[in-house]
Amino acid sequence: MRVAVIGGGVAGMTTSYRLMQQGHDVALFEASPYLGGLVRTFDVGGSRLEAFYHHLFSTDTTVLALIEELGFGDRMRWIDSKVGWFTDGTIYPFVTPLDLARFSPLPLIDRVKLGLMGLNLRKRDDWEEFEHVTAKDWIEKNVSKKVFEQVWGPLLHGKYGDAYDKVAMAWLWSKIHLRFASRKGGPLQKEQLGYLMGSFAVYVDELERRLRDGGVDVHTGTPVRQIVAEDGRAAGVVLPDGTRHAADAVVAAVPSSIFKQMAPPLTPDYDRRLDAVGWQFALCMVLTMQHSLSPIYWMNIPDQSMPFLALVEHTNFVGPENYGGNHILYISNYLEPDHRYFGMSEDELWALFEPALRTINPQFSSEWVNQRWLFKGPYAQPIITTEYRDKKPDHRTPVPGLYLENMTQIYPEDRGQNYSIRMGEEVAQMVVEDHARRPAADAAPGAVV
Ligand SMILES: Cc1cc2nc3c(=O)[nH]c(=O)nc-3n(C[C@H](O)[C@H](O)[C@H](O)COP(=O)(O)OP(=O)(O)OC[C@H]3O[C@@H](n4cnc5c(N)ncnc54)[C@H](O)[C@@H]3O)c2cc1C
Known part of the structure; x- marks a missing residue:
């Protein structure tokens, strides 16, 4: 079977790899000059680093199995997470139950309620009721208004902007549930996060090497313009120069709005689903610095007057010795696609960020900064709202x-x-099963193009 895969992020790469392993004839088309999508990396002090901070939880079993399969299991490191919260000019560590007990910005009674909320959600497997209610409404009713106002509300606002009060409780349930489940020794155990030493590019690059060596026709810098259907079936793709690449099946591993522009006519219900889910885009400035900004790896900044939502000091996770002695800081924002920051230059953004960094650490000075980079990640986070099953398009x-x-x-x-x-693995399997079910004459080479 000939399969065209559109989109060389880790989803499209995995689909291509699994199909290749089963002997299918695969062509992979990626718009940008590199594979990996949002797991893209760049060079810092002679080492690769993610453009957008990445770590794993112990519950991320599929990617961990793939890393093992590709031969890099021994490069995984599990490191105590150092999460913090910056509020009212103070950095509060926020990892253990003791940290929560000491989190004085929240009244004591609400600290207890917040702790019980985590324990309760961790135990619950029946999440269907959370599909019908927003996180805001559920927390205000079942935990407390203060807990929403001071903890979850600012976090949701940081990640989802104006859509913060529309996010379904199902999303938050799953996030908390999995996060607790990843604490191997139980909820009181310290959380550990996983990192692939050398960066996640180690497995992405190996996947690319295996695709190319295995005969997959990899085209980078090739945005697909159109998907062709003939006799009611997918029949191939049209490339930027107008040439056609014929296929028996087409897998689009791209955001829904991009897919909709290139797809043949679908049904009104499928079109509605493609339009139903909004996205936040990511904006990350990365600094290499001579000194550390704080002892925290992941610092939430739940303050709308600050120009960023989180600071991720990567070298408080994986030491500066891995990056030529540089301390690495990600200044992170998730924003609406038309947010003014996307129209600003790196220098204009720096003029906003620099004084705000000094409120976190008054010693900070721009002279600490060796180098800076700005990365924009479109389609970074889908907005999961209530009644989501009725919005989710099928594969x-x-x-x-x-x-x-x-x-x-x-x-x-x-x-x-x-x-x-x-x-990516599930869709590869689906493609193979559907193909096997096709009548032989219909599936004969040449029948579809
Ligand atoms: C700031 C940030 C932090 C993150 N942190 C973590 C983390 O800590 N841990 C973790 O596991 N994950 C993290 N993620 C999420 C992770 O990066 C994504 O879940 C994953 O990379 C998505 O892969 P994908 O293949 O589904 O999509 P994408 O990576 O978006 O891939 C889609 C690909 O399609 C291509 N494309 C678009 N249009 C076309 C076209 N017309 N023709 C051909 N190709 C096209 C795009 O260029 C892109 O390469 C983070 C993401 C962000 C943005």
Whole structure:
């Protein structure tokens, strides 16, 4: 079977790899000059580093199995997470129950309620009721208004902007549930996060090498313009220069709105689903510095007057000795696609960020900064709202032989490498099973193009 895969993020790469392993003839088309999508990396002090901070949880079993299969299991490191909260000019560590007990910005009674909320959600497997209620309404009713106002509300606002009060409780349930489940020794155990030494590019690059060596026709810098259907079936793709690449099945591993522009006519219900889910885009400035900003790895900044939502000091996770002695800081924002920051230059953004960094650490000075980079990540986080099952498009589209896989189809888990890889494997299997079910004459080479 000839399969065209559109999109060389980890989902499209995994689908291509699994199909290749089963002997199919695969062509992979990626718009940008490199594979890996949002797991892209760049060079810092002679080492690779993610453009967008990445770590794994112990529950991310599919990506961990792939890393093992590719021969890099011994490079995984599990490191105590150092999460903090910056509020009212103070950095509060926020990892253990003791940290929560000491979190004085929240009244004592609400600290207890917040702790009980975590324990309760961790135990609950029946999450269906959370599909029908927003996180805001559920927390205000079942925990407390203060807990929403001071903890979850600012976090949701940081990640989802104006849509903060529309996010389904199902999304938050899954995030908390999995996060607790990843504490191997139980909820009181310290959390550990996983990192692949050398960066996640180690497995992405190996996947690319195996695709190329295994005969997959990899085209980078090649945005697909159109998906062709003939006799009601997917029949191939049209490339930027107008040439056609014929295929028996097409897998689009791209965001829904991009898919909709290139797809043949679908059904009104499928079109509605493609339009139903909004996205936040990511904006990350990365600094290499001579000194450390704080002892925290992941610092939430739940203050709307600050120009960023989180600071991720990567070298408080994986030491500066791995990056030529540089301390590495990600200044992170998730924003609406039309947010003014996307129209600003790196220097204009720096003029906003620099004084705000000094409120975190008054010693900070721009002279600490060796180098800075700005990365924009479109389609970074789908917005998971209530009644989501009625919004989620199926992987099998209404056009036989045409499949869609993107992060809007990951539910109820939060998106992440693990789930894109799992989805990539599931869709590969679907393509093979559907092909096997086709009548022989219909599936004969040449019949579709
Ligand atoms: C700031 C940030 C932090 C993150 N942190 C973590 C983390 O800590 N841990 C974790 O596991 N995950 C994390 N993630 C999520 C993780 O990066 C994603 O879940 C995963 O990379 C998504 O892979 P994907 O293949 O589904 O999509 P994408 O990576 O978005 O891939 C889609 C690909 O399609 C290509 N494309 C688009 N249009 C076309 C076209 N017309 N023709 C051909 N190709 C096209 C794009 O260029 C892109 O390469 C983070 C993401 C962000 C943005």
